[in-house]
Amino acid sequence: VAKSPAPATRRTPGMAAAEIAAYCASSDYAGLSQYCENFELDLRHTEVDLTASVGVYKVHLAAYMLRDELDSARFLWKRLPAEAKADPELQAMWAVGTAMWQQKHAEVNAKAAAFAWSDPFVSPLMASLQAQYLQRIFAQLGVAYATVTAESLAAKLGVPAARVHELANAAGWTADAVSGAYKPVQPEGESQHTVKLEQLQTLTSYISHLEQEIRA
Template sequence: MSTSEEFAKIASDLETQELESPLGVAAPNVYSQLLAIYLLQNEMSHAKFLWKRIPQAVKAANAEMGFIWAVGQKIWLRDFPGIYDSLKKDWSEPIKNIMTALQESTRQRAFMLVSQAYSSISGDDLASFVGLPLKEAIDAAIQRGWEANAQTRMVMPKKPAPPPDPPLPNEQQLGVLTDYVSFLEN
């Protein structure tokens, strides 16, 4: 499994290949991998503009590219169940790792969104959001420290801890204190 830095490096290399391709048309695998990586990086505008600049003949000759774009359309619509359904394909080898990482990234994003937006959610809805069977979704929620009630079939997400306030540099602290004292004196 590749890290996000490795995917960023691959994307940079693919962008270079696209720019340096003869007659301005890259190989279909370059477009497919780049499109999948843009989706993984949640760079939807990059993905959309890449899709628009891929020649129609290349799109028509490569069915897998259309399947990748179908995933992108579901992401654009925030249709989580649709994303997971469209990811259930037999991907070619260079695309398979990217799409697996995309599925896991989407699942993690869905868990984060649920934890921020819900105080309680039905197990079925949670399973739909995270693309897992009900039992696995509830088990994954419990592993995250969430509570689950078997009788009501409800899951109570644990709210994420707010990020700590960044420390202020000394000059900035002095400026804040000066403004505060100045306000009190006037």
């Protein structure tokens, strides 16, 4: 007598939580976003209740924002079911994402700090996003300015001036003894780019001089 096939293993919300926890513990946000994409493509949202489904969507959105994949985050938000979009925490997360998209740096920090994010996943993910975003924008602003005051950066970043002092000291920036303005340390790649540009300008001037000598 032929044996009946074993019933397919049904994945439970607990299994999803354990898999998500492993990615979060290792800060593997690329793996986390891929896991959530597969969860969606495999129609696993239909296998769990609304609470569990929304929980995965939150992690999915956070993973995209942590990787600065804002296009992917926008498309995810657009295709969310209406009942998922009604979740206040998911709305608050996308408000942070919208501010990131619009490059409203101070607003990103304000919105990320204003909401009481839930455990066990959203709270640490959003804390990581807030810290990571602050560091990235601080570095970008450092490249944009030759000198800048802590107060100016604080206004742009939406953090106290004391936090800017901490970031500047950690980055090795020097402060002017008179004005107190910081002189950002340029990344090595930027310095090399500047040197190469100066060399090209010197070479161009030299060739131009030779051409004038030949024509004389």
